[in-house]
Amino acid sequence: MGMTSINRRTFFKGAGVVAATVAGVSLVSACSTNTPRGYGGEPRALPIPPLDQGTRTGSSVSFSLEAQSGDSQILPDTTTHTWGFNGVHLGPTLLMRTGDTVHVDITNSLDELTTVHWHGMKLPAVADGGPHSPIEPGSTWSPTWTVANDAATLWYHPHTHGLTGLHAYRGLAGMIIVEDDASDALDLPSSYGVDDIPLVLMDHRFLDDGSLDEEDLPDLGLMGDTPTVNGITNAHFNATTRQVRFRILDGSTMRFYNLAFSDERPFYVVASDSGLLPEPIERTTLAIGPGERWEIVVDLEPEEDVTLRSVGFSDNYGVPDDEYTPNFGMSDTFDLLTITGPADDAPTAPALPGTLIKAVDLDVIDAQERTFVLNTFSINDKEMDMQRVDVLIDHDQPEVWIVTNDNSDWPHNFHIHDARFKVLSVDGTDVELFNEGWKDTVGLPPGATARLAVQFGYYPDPTWPYMFHCHMLYHEDQGMMGQFVIVEPGHRAAEVLGSGAGEHQH
Numbered sequence: 001m002g003m004t005s006i007n008r009r010t011f012f013k014g015a016g017v018v019a020a021t022v023a024g025v026s027l028v029s030a031c032s033t034n035t036p037r038g039y040g041g042e043p044r045a046l047p048i049p050p051l052d053q054g055t056r057t058g059s060s061v062s063f064s065l066e067a068q069s070g071d072s073q074i075l076p077d078t079t080t081h082t083w084g085f086n087g088v089h090l091g092p093t094l095l096m097r098t099g100d101t102v103h104v105d106i107t108n109s110l111d112e113l114t115t116v117h118w119h120g121m122k123l124p125a126v127a128d129g130g131p132h133s134p135i136e137p138g139s140t141w142s143p144t145w146t147v148a149n150d151a152a153t154l155w156y157h158p159h160t161h162g163l164t165g166l167h168a169y170r171g172l173a174g175m176i177i178v179e180d181d182a183s184d185a186l187d188l189p190s191s192y193g194v195d196d197i198p199l200v201l202m203d204h205r206f207l208d209d210g211s212l213d214e215e216d217l218p219d220l221g222l223m224g225d226t227p228t229v230n231g232i233t234n235a236h237f238n239a240t241t242r243q244v245r246f247r248i249l250d251g252s253t254m255r256f257y258n259l260a261f262s263d264e265r266p267f268y269v270v271a272s273d274s275g276l277l278p279e280p281i282e283r284t285t286l287a288i289g290p291g292e293r294w295e296i297v298v299d300l301e302p303e304e305d306v307t308l309r310s311v312g313f314s315d316n317y318g319v320p321d322d323e324y325t326p327n328f329g330m331s332d333t334f335d336l337l338t339i340t341g342p343a344d345d346a347p348t349a350p351a352l353p354g355t356l357i358k359a360v361d362l363d364v365i366d367a368q369e370r371t372f373v374l375n376t377f378s379i380n381d382k383e384m385d386m387q388r389v390d391v392l393i394d395h396d397q398p399e400v401w402i403v404t405n406d407n408s409d410w411p412h413n414f415h416i417h418d419a420r421f422k423v424l425s426v427d428g429t430d431v432e433l434f435n436e437g438w439k440d441t442v443g444l445p446p447g448a449t450a451r452l453a454v455q456f457g458y459y460p461d462p463t464w465p466y467m468f469h470c471h472m473l474y475h476e477d478q479g480m481m482g483q484f485v486i487v488e489p490g491h492r493a494a495e496v497l498g499s500g501a502g503e504h505q506h
């Protein structure tokens, strides 16, 4: 196989230079090449996180996760101390079905407390794994719930008060695949690790000795300068089929990616954060921000080489490009994954289904509206307080949440727990956005206002709150987060939330 693109990757090109299309063939930076660490030599095979189907009895399924630490080989030439679940870095992909009763035992074998949150899952707040559910070192937390979500790619990660970014950066993250009867019936690539491939995107900074640089950058926290896919740099995927589905998760603490293939080939988006789209949508680029997922299907010719890249946003995602604004990396162009097509005799792939699922619209004509204004580092002028209820929901109907990024120069990425939503509209920005399908996290360029039709899981509980927050984890950890409580009609929230953790601010 020829790795022709290997010397053409760039990262952190100079500010103000927009990625250019050269001869319509390959997207490369218009200025000097700066190869990130770990990308110079031979690529390594893309690691596939193990598929964990749990221990099943009928529709009851049990999983065991152990948070642990150890040395992993993110870089080819040295080891890095990392955290992981059931291993030293990242975690297994958990497979669940809609309607399953799930039980998870999570044992914390680290020497500090952490939590585990089920991102995108509709479930009782006591099982949600937010900052109110710390798992002390040496102890085990055992949430249980019934899977109410449709087929989707979800994920799990820590949600530790003030430390979510650091814990995720160290490697505590894994995917969840939910399947249901509708996804079973579809002729989409679905052989895990063969033609159904998880891609966990992260970025890191390294010290000279290979250890993670855990110093927060001003305004950027733990944003990295070295991209990784499934925990390594310079990963290569040898396809064995002519059609591959990638389940892509942005597990980075701060970085947005603008995904594209090196030859600008079209691909099909088949699922958003919270499940399948009504029909595949053809794209040549696709933005993904911290916490978001997309599933795409791409066709590959035998023996060909192609590279999945991040090509930078031509409009810098609406972020000013000046000396006063932190460099959020919105114009960075770099390779993520080199891919080689299958052997010549690989069978022809079937055509993609024209329809994936029935489109569902929420009736929000009479819905309760609420407004949320995000500005550094607060929401509606309030920073996170674990004993304050910001929103009380006392019904089981959808709501319209109107979310504004009030910063003129910073992006944000708004996530709601226990919910899925449709993006009804985005105003206040010229950035071209793609927000099809059910989502649980939405990117907000500077000045943008998004109207969201939100459907919550209804598990009334006056004591345990859910979170809404910016999923740029430095922002979340600095306080850009609030709490909502769902109760029965006419009921109030409890005087003391959760187990009473956190100081009440008067």
Ligand SMILES: [Cu+2]
Residues within 6 Å of the ligand: 411, 412, 413, 470, 471, 472, 475, 476, 480
């Ligand atoms: Cu933010």
